[in-house]
Amino acid sequence: MLFPQLQIAHMRPRLPIIQGGMAVRVATARLAAAVANAGGIGIIAGTGLSTAELAAEIRRARELTSGYIGVNVLFAVRQFAELIKTSMREKVDFVISGAGFSRDMFDWGKEHNIPVISIVSSARLAKLAEKLGAAAVVTEGKEAGGHLGTDRSAMEILPEVADAVKIPVIAAGGIVDGFDIARALGLGARGVQMASRFVASEECEAHHNFKQMYIEGTHQDSILIDSPVGLPGRALRNAFTDSISEGKKLPIARCRDCLKHCTRRFCIFEALEKAVDGDVERGLVFAGEFVQKIREILPVQKIMERLSEEYAQAIGQPAVAMAGN
Numbered sequence: 001m002l003f004p005q006l007q008i009a010h011m012r013p014r015l016p017i018i019q020g021g022m023a024v025r026v027a028t029a030r031l032a033a034a035v036a037n038a039g040g041i042g043i044i045a046g047t048g049l050s051t052a053e054l055a056a057e058i059r060r061a062r063e064l065t066s067g068y069i070g071v072n073v074l075f076a077v078r079q080f081a082e083l084i085k086t087s088m089r090e091k092v093d094f095v096i097s098g099a100g101f102s103r104d105m106f107d108w109g110k111e112h113n114i115p116v117i118s119i120v121s122s123a124r125l126a127k128l129a130e131k132l133g134a135a136a137v138v139t140e141g142k143e144a145g146g147h148l149g150t151d152r153s154a155m156e157i158l159p160e161v162a163d164a165v166k167i168p169v170i171a172a173g174g175i176v177d178g179f180d181i182a183r184a185l186g187l188g189a190r191g192v193q194m195a196s197r198f199v200a201s202e203e204c205e206a207h208h209n210f211k212q213m214y215i216e217g218t219h220q221d222s223i224l225i226d227s228p229v230g231l232p233g234r235a236l237r238n239a240f241t242d243s244i245s246e247g248k249k250l251p252i253a254r255c256r257d258c259l260k261h262c263t264r265r266f267c268i269f270e271a272l273e274k275a276v277d278g279d280v281e282r283g284l285v286f287a288g289e290f291v292q293k294i295r296e297i298l299p300v301q302k303i304m305e306r307l308s309e310e311y312a313q314a315i316g317q318p319a320v321a322m323a324g325n
């Protein structure tokens with residue numbers, strides 16, 4: 001076996017690679033199932049869906065794969081509890097919360113017997129998650145796409161978190177190739193969570209314009225915005241980000257009152273929905289810092305093969321070892 005075996009609760013994926021949740025409708029059943037079928041762990045983004053839509057999405061994933069599927073929901077949304085409980089009733093393999101830390105999620109997990117994973121950006125929060133019963137923690141650095149909980153780099157935080165807890169630590173943020181995976185595992189991670197690399201895949205259901213922006217993006221295009229959630233968010237620069245960085249408030253056409261706390265500078269869901277539907281100039285294109293390393297839209301299986309080849313190269317293992325992957 002090329003990679004060390006990752007085990008989180010009952011899950012023992014062939015590859016220690018988790019595809020990160022991506023709202024709204026970037027990480028859908030089709031992408032999550034493709035990742036699970038290729039040996040990783042897939043995540044459906046529940047944020048922005050109704051409970052009925054999320055249940056349908058989980059069932060669609062189950063039809064497409066018998067692999068491991070989890071659901072990610074942003075703690076910041078009012079519907080957080082309903083969406084997480086729906087996922088648990090649908091018996092997903094695990095749930096994971098983003099942009100905030102939920103203590104309640106652990107009680108619901110025990111009630112439904114579903115593993116809970118937390119995203120953390122410090123050793124302190126990782127310890128708290130472990131104490132509350134987390135099956136693993138994802139430690140996310142400033143290179144990640146979407147909402148950020150820190151301005152420190154993933155590889156800087158990782159050894160501190162790995163030292164602080166006994167549960168598996170999954171590294172996230174700026175991990176794009178197999179060399180990055182080798183570095184993360186070398187610093188104490190048992191697996192990685194990658195999101196941006198999987199956007200530029202055939203199975204990702206975001207509009208082609210969205211994927212095209214990734215494969216044409218440069219490092220200078222990666223910027224931070226102030227999200228109405230009250231956190232910074234990493235996105236690709238476009239007409240929309242230029243207009244909000246001038247400090248303007250943008251009119252909100254139809255407020256859905258979706259966030260627990262909203263600064264109301266613009267509607268985050270409207271902006272994310274526009275982008276995923278193809279309006280990548282007037283919408284918000286969340287993306288990780290290193291999109292410039294992603295130059296091709298590939299099938300997920302091919303992405304996994306490349307990651308494995310690069311990892312083998314990084315650890316000086318002959319490519320033949322991959323047969324046992």
Ligand SMILES: Cc1cc2nc3c(=O)[nH]c(=O)nc-3n(C[C@H](O)[C@H](O)[C@H](O)COP(=O)(O)O)c2cc1C
Nearest residue numbers: 020021022023098144145146173174194195196288
């Ligand atoms: C388009 C996009 C949407 C995202 N949405 C979410 C989300 O809904 N919930 C969450 O916890 N993280 C979200 N993230 C963060 C990813 O799950 C992941 O942890 C991060 O992007 C990893 O960094 P990478 O993109 O450099 O691989 C999003 C990232 C992207 C690129």
